Amino acid sequence: MLKHKKEAKEAIFKIFLKSKGLNYTCERKFVLREILEATKKNEHFSVDNIFKRMLLKKKRVSKSALYKTMPLLEDCNLIKKTNIAEDHYIYEKTGKHNIGHLVCLTCKQIIEINKNTIKDHIDQICAKKSFKIESHTFEIKGRCFNCLKRK
Numbered sequence: 556m557l558k559h560k561k562e563a564k565e566a567i568f569k570i571f572l573k574s575k576g577l578n579y580t581c582e583r584k585f586v587l588r589e590i591l592e593a594t595k596k597n598e599h600f601s602v603d604n605i606f607k608r609m610l611l612k613k614k615r616v617s618k619s620a621l622y623k624t625m626p627l628l629e630d631c632n633l634i635k636k637t638n639i640a641e642d643h644y645i646y647e648k649t650g651k652h653n654i655g656h657l658v659c660l661t662c663k664q665i666i667e668i669n670k671n672t673i674k675d676h677i678d679q680i681c682a683k684k685s686f687k688i689e690s691h692t693f694e695i696k697g698r699c700f701n702c703l704k705r706k
């Protein structure tokens with residue numbers, strides 16, 4: 556089943572690239588596979604994380620190729636980008652049931668806020684104001700337990 560899902564995502568990316576007149580190159584394939592591996596485990600990752608992981612696996616992808624591939628994966632809705640601090644972006648898979656993040660400003664750790672915990676409350680507020688939600692980002696910035704302990 557998981558393998559099937561992975562192939563489906565590869566197909567989505569291939570079709571997307573074709574529609575843009577782009578090829579499914581080896582570099583793009585390596586990037587996609589590394590990202591699918593990260594998203595399978597529900598990870599949050601930065602471009603640097605992915606670059607380091609590919610280096611360890613001796614996958615030859617230039618950083619510039621990686622930086623060019625990320626927006627393509629975003630455009631075809633396989634991943635989404637969140638800005639968690641100035642010039643610091645993380646990616647995660649789309650369609651997850653989280654509503655936002657707790658972001659540690661010291662170690663950049665990301666903790667997900669589960670949708671179920673506050674969704675009802677947000678729905679209630681919006682219903683009261685007759686406000687239709689189109690999208691939301693919800694970032695709570697602070698210090699995580701480990702970073703507080705270290706001080």
Ligand SMILES: [Zn+2]
Nearest residue numbers: 659662699702
């Ligand atoms: Zn921290």
